[in-house]
Amino acid sequence: MLNRPAVGLPFRLVLTMAAACGLAAASIYYNQPMLAGIAASFGTSSASVVAIPTITQAGFAVGLVLLAPLGDRFERRRLCTMLALFLALALFIAGVTQSFSTLMVASLLIGIFATLAQQIVPLAAHLAEAGSRGRVVGLVMSGLLLGVLVGRVIAGAVAQAFGWRMMFIIGSASMIAVAAAIRALLPQSPPQHLLGFRELLCSLWPIAREEPVLRHAAAVGAFAYAGFGLFWSTLAIYLSGPPFSLGPAVSGLFGLVGIVGALAAPLAGRLADRENSRAALRAGLLSLSSAFVVFAQFGGSILGLIAGVVLLDFGVQMVQVTNQSAIFGLRPDARSRINTIYMATYFVGGTLGSTAASVAWKLGQWPMVCSVGLACSLVALAIHLAAGPSQLRSRVERTSRSS
Structure with missing residues (x-):
């Protein structure tokens, strides 16, 4: 195993990583508001064109499993540069192709190479000093969140x-500009292992089995993100009916309200750096639970929905950054694989939440959506409280020892 270099983090470097994360993450969501125009260009049906976001998300899932662990095996600056260039190529093909089937393939590749963001987050944690790791991860996650929200x-x-x-x-x-910035500004980061690709993948399960803190964070994150996905999957349908009768453009604007959630990321990071991760996680889960109470009680008004969205996005970001600040302190030599395990579980939670949304809507429409969302949040809170203070104290101790 190779030792990591002692690298300081100038603020411009943190901003570069945050911007790279945001632009990579945004590329996954560019297609969503453009589906009508794409359908008109290719003369295809709405039923066919809605497969584009689905295949892009599927590509992200594939990249998360197959590419994200490579940060533990290859020099990270070069790896990130190559992923940015491949993503640029996939986006270019999507923009110039005259074939719908080629656009589908390009969309799959966009999802795969957009996992660049999941290389940068563990890299930021790898480069940061122990005392500022949470703050750095929080700032980089703020960039990622802004990319997701503003990209659409x-x-x-x-x-x-x-x-x-x-x-x-x-x-x-x-993305070409991102590749140039990464190459020019990021320091070299030697690989932590010389394992083969198959060995990297096979090591994921032992790591998950041996790290209770990782399992705890992944379970909490999955249920929190399930509630998040549940809400956003049904908001447009809810707004299209009474008492609102609003179009999809308005539901898209609700995403801008979620920018408030970006403010939670640095706050959560600072709390984690001060060894207040338990308080930060609890606050995030309580905010998430409160959001669904607000949706249920005051969701009949725009102001009520706005208040709920603020609580929802704030809570999810507090949970996400606190969890990632914790797990990146477990094994410095396996941060990419740890992030793969965490994000794969997190992604599965969001997918299940989106799937549950249609069932909840059919069974009881908005009240049922709020009830299921609250249940997801309370399960996440129960998992957190059941872990007890001792496990979270050991998280801090292990973070300190690994620095």
């Missing part, structure tokens, strides 16, 4: 003004 809005505006192809071309150019 910008894509819709660009597509309306210049056409959907232009958004993919702009996205491609932005």
